[in-house]
Amino acid sequence: MSASQYRIVQSSGASRIAAALGLIVLALLVLAPYWAGRADLRLLGEVLLYLSLASLWNLLAGYAGLVSVGQQAFVGLGGYALFGLTMFGGLHPVLAVLVAGVIGGLVAMPVAALIFRLRGAYFAIGTWVMAEVFRLSAAQVSALGGGSGTSLPTPVVQSLADGRDAREALSYWLALAMALLALAVVYGVLRSRNGLALTAIRDNELAARSLGIDIWRTKFTVYVIVGALTAATGALLFLQKLRISPDAAFSANDWTAFVIFIVVIGGIGTVEGPIIGVIVFFLLRETLADLGTTYLIILGMFAIGVMLLAPKGLWGMVRARSDIQLFPLRRKVVAKPKD
Amino acid sequence: MSPILRLDQVSKAFGAIKVADSLSYELAAGEALGVIGPNGAGKTSMFNLITGTMAADSGRLFLGSEDITTLSAPRRCRSGIARSFQVPQPFGGMTVFENALVAATQGADMALGEAEEHCLDILEQTQLMAKANVPAGKLTLLERKRLELTRALCARPRVLLLDEIAGGLTEAECGALVETIQSVHASGMAIIWIEHVVHALLSVVERLIVIDFGRKIADGEPRAIMTSSQVQEIYLGIGANA
Ligand SMILES: Nc1ncnc2c1ncn2[C@@H]1O[C@H](COP(=O)(O)OP(=O)(O)O)[C@@H](O)[C@H]1O
Ligand SMILES: [Mg+2]
Numbered sequence: 001m002s003a004s005q006y007r008i009v010q011s012s013g014a015s016r017i018a019a020a021l022g023l024i025v026l027a028l029l030v031l032a033p034y035w036a037g038r039a040d041l042r043l044l045g046e047v048l049l050y051l052s053l054a055s056l057w058n059l060l061a062g063y064a065g066l067v068s069v070g071q072q073a074f075v076g077l078g079g080y081a082l083f084g085l086t087m088f089g090g091l092h093p094v095l096a097v098l099v100a101g102v103i104g105g106l107v108a109m110p111v112a113a114l115i116f117r118l119r120g121a122y123f124a125i126g127t128w129v130m131a132e133v134f135r136l137s138a139a140q141v142s143a144l145g146g147g148s149g150t151s152l153p154t155p156v157v158q159s160l161a162d163g164r165d166a167r168e169a170l171s172y173w174l175a176l177a178m179a180l181l182a183l184a185v186v187y188g189v190l191r192s193r194n195g196l197a198l199t200a201i202r203d204n205e206l207a208a209r210s211l212g213i214d215i216w217r218t219k220f221t222v223y224v225i226v227g228a229l230t231a232a233t234g235a236l237l238f239l240q241k242l243r244i245s246p247d248a249a250f251s252a253n254d255w256t257a258f259v260i261f262i263v264v265i266g267g268i269g270t271v272e273g274p275i276i277g278v279i280v281f282f283l284l285r286e287t288l289a290d291l292g293t294t295y296l297i298i299l300g301m302f303a304i305g306v307m308l309l310a311p312k313g314l315w316g317m318v319r320a321r322s323d324i325q326l327f328p329l330r331r332k333v334v335a336k337p338k339d
Numbered sequence: 340m341s342p343i344l345r346l347d348q349v350s351k352a353f354g355a356i357k358v359a360d361s362l363s364y365e366l367a368a369g370e371a372l373g374v375i376g377p378n379g380a381g382k383t384s385m386f387n388l389i390t391g392t393m394a395a396d397s398g399r400l401f402l403g404s405e406d407i408t409t410l411s412a413p414r415r416c417r418s419g420i421a422r423s424f425q426v427p428q429p430f431g432g433m434t435v436f437e438n439a440l441v442a443a444t445q446g447a448d449m450a451l452g453e454a455e456e457h458c459l460d461i462l463e464q465t466q467l468m469a470k471a472n473v474p475a476g477k478l479t480l481l482e483r484k485r486l487e488l489t490r491a492l493c494a495r496p497r498v499l500l501l502d503e504i505a506g507g508l509t510e511a512e513c514g515a516l517v518e519t520i521q522s523v524h525a526s527g528m529a530i531i532w533i534e535h536v537v538h539a540l541l542s543v544v545e546r547l548i549v550i551d552f553g554r555k556i557a558d559g560e561p562r563a564i565m566t567s568s569q570v571q572e573i574y575l576g577i578g579a580n581a
Binding site (some may be wrong): 215 | 392411412414417424429431436437438440441445446447448455468471472490494
């Protein structure tokens with residue numbers, strides 16, 4: 001047989017069914033402002049923004065091996081950029097979200113150049129220190145309320161859309177768009193040449209370097225993309241909250257601990273993992289949140305349980321039984337049917 | 340004709356151990372050069388120096404007319420140097436085909452579509468097509484050696500470096516591998532091949548160099564070298580057919 005008798009397939013039966021189901025879910029989500037109550041809509045918006053954060057952190061840590069515990073630096077940066085740009089730059093909030101993303105990407109470049117010098121645990125610590133520096137800096141900006149923060153002025157809020165319902169719907173749709181964008185970018189990166197390079201680096205750095213992969217540049221690209229999208233997500237999170245303070249914006253608990261929980265529970269290093277994880281996390285939160293601190297203890301125990309019983313997360317458990325991929329990344333060589 | 344690869348007084352030492360000692364030679368375009376020498380002589384180190392995973396203490400390296408002495412390993416691969424590792428270094432979680440794709444998209448800088456075609460052709464040539472969808476971590480030794488060759492070829496090099504690729508194979512496996520390497524060489528690829536399986540080596544290369552303690556101690560026509568007293572002396576010690 002000659003090579004021309006083979007072709008490459010990426011989709012599978014499961015992925016086509018998943019795509020069809022995904023479209024139905026997407027339609028339901030797009031229409032949510034028409035069927036969901038105000039509280040549910042807010043919750044859904046938050047779920048979607050967490051999905052964005054989790055997918056991005058998964059790309060960073062699960063694929064690029066950049067285990068950052070300081071992504072709150074970019075969430076907070078995005079939030080503060082939104083407030084600054086709308087309050088003092090006169091930008092429309094939606095435009096400000098986009099600009100916040102660009103700022104996130106630009107800031108990620110020098111940050112990467114600095115922290116990429118650190119290895120392993122030192123890298124993680126470096127990212128956290130960086131986030132603390134950001135938080136302390138934000139507290140110095142008296143125009144944005146210094147350490148106690150500020151609220152988004154009513155005119156800015158009203159410029160978003162006419163009437164509260166329209167504003168809440170728009171804010172929700174922006175969250176939905178953000179989650180879709182993050183998923184699409186993560187999936188797109190992983191299917192690209194860069195995605196192959198990331199997986200190769202993860203498997204064998206020596207071979208990767210010898211086959212032409214510039215490890216630093218590959219990881220730098222991922223870090224900047226993730227920084228940009230995380231900042232845009234941060235801007236949307238605080239567009240929902242309408243109030244910002246350094247402690248809320250740069251919260252390691254809210255924007256890193258919970259996000260890591262989601263990714264690890266769902267399955268790190270898989271596109272599907274964060275989706276599963278975010279559903280599980282919010283189910284737990286909504287049913288147990290009334291328990292106060294006990295809720296956090298249960299969350300921790302749950303995480304430990306999953307890590308012991310299914311080290312690759314819930315989606316990893318599924319993958320161990322079948323080679324199913326809802327977002328196919330494998331490229332299979334198949335023989336063309338003879339004609 | 341100007342050489343495709345040139346080493347000029349390349350030296351490297353680890354403490355008292357000299358792994359390369361003023362190493363100089365040229366490789367002509369399309370030439371197949373064999374390298375022999377005792378274990379620990381510095382043969383693999385020479386490949387590390389050429390590919391840039393090890394930095395030389397002194398001396399210069401040229402690929403064509405380009406001075407590559409200060410280029411990083413990935414840049415050298417993109418410029419046209421690809422190698423197989425003596426101890427196979429597969430991307431264990433990726434399939435054979437994906438391993439090949441990495442080399443084609445990165446080393447040869449191809450777009451994905453073009454890379455897929457190229458990799459299929461190479462897999463055909465190296466007889467690994469039947470294993471295309473198998474995770475590289477699950478391959479046998481022979482298949483891993485073939486994958487090393489496959490990946491190197493997928494990077495579309497100008498100079499191919501093979502490090503003991505026939506070591507540990509059965510006679511029949513070795514014969515099949517030699518045929519593949521012969522076909523690669525026949526296509527005009529310049530090759531440097533380190534090998535202890537001398538008869539396999541001699542069926543491909545037209546020139547041989549001998550390395551000992553990081554020094555080049557012989558360079559020339561293979562059969563003349565193999566029968567020279569110097570080589571006899573070195574190999575006498577390790578019991579090859581002296
Ligand atoms: N990175 C290194 N650090 C220290 N010693 C090394 C290193 N790489 C190779 N060596 C030493 O250099 C010598 C030559 O090794 P090598 O080039 O692998 O020999 P060969 O391939 O000819 O068997 C050996 O003694 C080896 O232990
Ligand atoms: Mg060796």
